[in-house]
Every structure is written in structure tokens, then in C-alpha cells.
Amino acid sequence: xxxxxxxxxxxxxxxxxxxxxxxxxxxxxxxxxxxxxxxxxxxxxxxxxxxxxxxxxxxxxxxxxxxxxxxxxxxxxxxxxxxxxxxxxxxxxxxxxxxxxxxxxxxxxxx
Numbered sequence: 001x002x003x004x005x006x007x008x009x010x011x012x013x014x015x016x017x018x019x020x021x022x023x024x025x026x027x028x029x030x031x032x033x034x035x036x037x038x039x040x041x042x043x044x045x046x047x048x049x050x051x052x053x054x055x056x057x058x059x060x061x062x063x064x065x066x067x068x069x070x071x072x073x074x075x076x077x078x079x080x081x082x083x084x085x086x087x088x089x090x091x092x093x094x095x096x097x098x099x100x101x102x103x104x105x106x107x108x109x110x111x
Contacts, residue, residue, distance in 0.1 A: 021073050024065075034107050035048070035108040036050065036052050038105045052107045094108075
């Protein structure tokens, strides 16, 4: 299987972190919203689906991810537009930053 992230290609099974990202990207795509990942709190990051520029109360929490997995997701993606295929499914998103309340957050906005 080929996993592609931009120009980088790997011929191996996708990492667990990319499979985790794909799971949450699917939730955001189903909702027609962005995926928002907050900075770590107690070695886990909260995952939300919603409009990162709307009301904080309207964001829906959809899970938590361990910081080690988040670190790898951030290492394997980059700020700006990302094109990747994970388990044969193509994903295109823009990675950017915002604040949710007092916490820094990463946005994965579908394109």
C-alpha cells in the first residue's frame, strides 16, 4: 500500500497515528465541519468537530488522543494544504492554528 503525504511516499502500512487522524477526519467530513485538536492537557488532546471560528459552545467533542499520537500526526502533516491517502482513502485538508478558549488548537479544515 502507498501512503502519500504531499511529495513524501512510503510503501508500508499507515501508522496508527494516521489511522487515528483518518477516523477523526471522517467525523468532520460527515458533519461538514473542521476537525479541531487542542493542545495537550494531562498528556491527551481533546478532539472537536465544528466551526473553529464560531461559538466555543457549538463545538462537539468527539474524543481524545494521546499526546504521542498527536505528536506523530503533527510530524506527518504540515501547515497549509495536505494531500494524503490513508488505507486507500484520499484526504485533502488545510492545517492551521487557532485558540479555543485559552488553549492553542490545530485545525484540520477539509478542502
